[in-house]
Amino acid sequence: MTVNEDSFTNWKHREEIAESMIPIIGKLHRERDVTVLLHSRSLVNKSVVSILKAHRFARQIAGKELSVTETLPFLQALTTLDLGPSQIDIGMLAATYKADDRGLSVEAFTAEAVAGATGANKIERREGRDVVLYGFGRIGRLVARLLIEKSGSGNGLRLRAIVVRGGGDQDIIKRASLLRRDSIHGQFQGTITVDEANSTIVANGNEIKVIYADDPTKVDYTAYGIKNAILIDNTGKWRDREGLSKHLRPGIDKVVLTAPGKGDVPNIVHGVNHDTIKPDEQILSCASCTTNAIVPPLKAMEDEFGVLRGHVETVHSFTNDQNLLDNYHKSERRGRSAPLNMVITETGAASAVAKALPDLKAKITGSSIRVPVPDVSIAILNLQLARETDRQEVLEYLREVSLTSPLRRQIDFISAPDAVSSDFIGSRHASIVDAGALKVDGDNAILYLWYDNEFGYSCQVVRVVQYVSGVEYPTYPAPAV
Incomplete structure (x- = not known):
């Protein structure tokens, strides 16, 4: 066998392994609300090639490529555990296992590393939290994509409505098209249909009401069945507490601004100061x-x-x-x-x-x-x-x-x-x-x-929203402090 043939055989073998990982990752996500990561990159809803590329990219970080043959045993070990909602990084599991000299089996090491998400320690699956987007521009549409992507488990955040200024003919059709296709970020991953009669966009089964309003004080969200929602203001029109308070209408519990806040509005950078958010804080900013x-x-x-x-x-x-x-x-x-x-x-x-x-x-x-x-x-x-x-x-x-x-x-x-x-x-x-x-x-x-x-910032916005809504689940293995 030539070197080229040997390399190709190896590639096909790794493809087969990556293919076997997909249903395990999907089942963990749908049934247990577990998001499988590889060095902080989600593997949920990823293709065979995307999974292999994520393993390949590890060399840019750790200096050495990570093989699916190394991570598959940890993924299989997760299926035997009584897991609760969590994020589990199989790349970190593989790396920390290599550094461990106790001679534990993969199954025993995995059980120990994710013990905080199993059995009596596990978090119960929480009821979904309604989210409303006020504005549907560059950031609004990317946040919508992320919210729809993360709704696969049926829990967590639920995008219920978007609020926009009244448009002309086929307004909702045009807005759905902008969600479906993006010149920079490519095609929406899934299907989108429009119900013009009910002013609704259906994206991957998520029914999203399109509400037309020029004034936030004129909207009663409870009329659309929305309750205790987090509203994300993507317009930047209001940036101080007085202006953003206009959004605190029936059905809206908190307001998150996707621009730097002014005055006493807290500017939150997830990962740095998100844990300083007071439980009763209703208005905050995700900075720039x-x-x-x-x-x-x-x-x-x-x-x-x-x-x-x-x-x-x-x-x-x-x-x-x-x-x-x-x-x-x-x-x-x-x-x-x-x-x-x-x-x-x-x-x-x-x-x-x-x-x-x-x-x-x-x-x-x-x-x-x-x-x-x-x-x-x-x-x-x-x-x-x-x-x-x-x-x-x-x-x-x-x-x-x-x-x-x-x-x-x-x-x-x-x-x-x-x-x-x-x-x-x-x-x-x-x-x-x-x-x-x-x-x-x-x-x-x-x-x-x-x-x-655009996209990296939108991910930070969603992380803040997850945190304040109580659906940001812990990550295992726990990061070093």
Whole structure:
């Protein structure tokens, strides 16, 4: 047998194993509300090739490819346990098992590692929580996709309605089409039908009422059977407590803003300060996409090295608030053509750091340049550290943070030497550390952080909503503190 034939045989064997994993992953998700992860990447509803690619990508993080032959035994072991709702990372199970020298079987090790999700310790499946989207633009439609994707178990969050301004003929048809097809993020994974007579979009069996309203104070959500709901405001029209309080109508319990909040509205970055949300807080903000990109790695660097001061420069994709061609705009420079120019503009991300990291005493400044790409941005975080270090120490530390720390869902790590912005479209992390671009000189470190300012941010929004709704389930093995 030739080398090529041997490689192909090996590939077909791994395909067969990945194929056998799909029904196990699906059954765990549907019947027990268990989400199977691989290094923080969900394997639910993934194809054979996607599962193999996720295992292959592990080499970018851990330096070595992970094989399905290594993870399948842990997946099979999960099926023998009395599991409750949880997220279980089989990549982490495989990695920690290798490092364990007690000689335990895979079954015994797995049972011990996920003990918090089994038997008397397991969380009971909770009743679903209604969610309403106010606005249906770029972030609104991506959040809708994520909510629909996560509704497969029948529990958790349920997207019940979207609220938009009254449109013209075939308004609901056009909005459904924008949900179905996206020029950047591709096709919706599933089926979408429209019931015009009842003003309803049905996506993967989820009935979503389309409510037309120009004024939030005019909507009674209980009239649509919606109760105790979390409303996600994607418009950014109201950003202070007074304005956002207009949403607190019959049927709405909490309001989450997908833009930086003003005044005393808490700015929440999931993974960093979401546990500071008070149970009775009804209004909160998920800050900005850039704030979500820089705050987790900033916290990680502060925890290990200390940060005396810093500056963030964001090279940001253009957005809908800019003009396609030169025209009047209330902001300076944003009136100039977005697809044809680099545009210097302001960013509030640096000032928002103080809300998310109040214990950080370092002064952080920031600025931004909008560039002619439709999605994915990069934040260049220039830090003066409290102690000297070297490039290798910082690299190893950030790689470990991305693998085992409580920030592993926020911080990703890539060492590919030819990585470019389009490679990160669809990333579910708040930011991705580019190992090749990192610069360290004594007490100065410059981090290059990629982030999908649309999809990665939307994932952070959904995580916050899951947390405040009480359906954010624990992850096993537990991350290192």
